[in-house]
Amino acid sequence: MMQLLTSLGSPYARKARVLIHERGLGDQVTEVPTKALENEPSHLAANPLGKIPALVLNDGITLVDSRVLCEYLDGLGVAGRPLFPAAGPERWRALTLQALGDGICDAAVLLRLEGLRPEAQRSPMWTERWTAAIDRTCAKLNGDIGLLGGDLSIGQTAVAAGLDYVDFRHPDFGWAARYPVLSAWMRAITGRPSFQATAPSD
Ligand SMILES: N[C@@H](CCC(=O)N[C@@H](CS)C(=O)NCC(=O)O)C(=O)O
The missing domain is CATH 1.20.1050.10 (Glutathione S-transferase Yfyf (Class Pi); Chain A, domain 2)
Known part of the structure; x- marks a missing residue:
């Protein structure tokens, strides 16, 4: 299961949460509530910038920045249409x-x-x-x-x-x-x- 370090207030994380819903990825990603300003060690280990969202992949590689991880997730989509036009x-x-x-x-x-x-x-x-x-x-x-x-x-x-x-x-x-x-x-x-x-x- 991939892990999305996220919060319910973050507008950047919301893009990913909307995309997960639209592209049928709910059973592949767990949301891990993360308070950006609390510097939890697991958060800083995933993203040294201390920002959310971040996406920890199944092999442990972490993607940071909503633009990057949203495009990655879009490529895995199993429902709906891609949110990132190809070209x-x-x-x-x-x-x-x-x-x-x-x-x-x-x-x-x-x-x-x-x-x-x-x-x-x-x-x-x-x-x-x-x-x-x-x-x-x-x-x-x-x-x-x-x-x-x-x-x-x-x-x-x-x-x-x-x-x-x-x-x-x-x-x-x-x-x-x-x-x-x-x-x-x-x-x-x-x-x-x-x-x-x-x-x-x-
Ligand atoms: N460009 C980043 C911006 C992420 C961002 O600034 N997130 C805020 C939460 S809404 C944050 O983590 N702030 C904590 C900080 O800047 O230290 C993205 O799109 O992921």
Whole structure:
């Protein structure tokens, strides 16, 4: 059995959890709840960066970074369609969307960490920059919703995981009210059983 070091709140790990559901891999992967900031020795042995997700394969080799391990798992899929298009423009669209979705997560995680610092130590400059990055990405996708069309891809999965994480950690961000086209797309994708089964929680 492969082991996915994961948490219920991580938007990066959620991509893998959605993919496992969509690609029929539930009986090949065990989820190992892992608190990223607690530096458990088994976690650091698997990933010296101390980040989740990480995937320990049956032969003990470990894959790190959600982009890497998601593509590996997709190659093992036994149900549904691949989330990583094999080649051509569709592949680059999916990978670019994945980078935008992960980038929303990066900015939202940094905003959260900034918010946990004592108020006097918070940086208005960085707070503004990360907020603007998320908002611009939402505006871009809202204005060009065709980018998010077609069969479920790792790109769509990453964007949805990122936006759901924004709502989870920053409920007052308000992107859905400002970007109704994107919000309608989000309602549809998060209605899938794979997203329903993996909604973020603490
Ligand atoms: N690029 C990485 C990002 C992973 C990441 O930053 N995960 C967070 C949890 S949501 C984490 O482990 N943070 C702990 C740390 O940065 O030390 C991926 O896609 O897997």
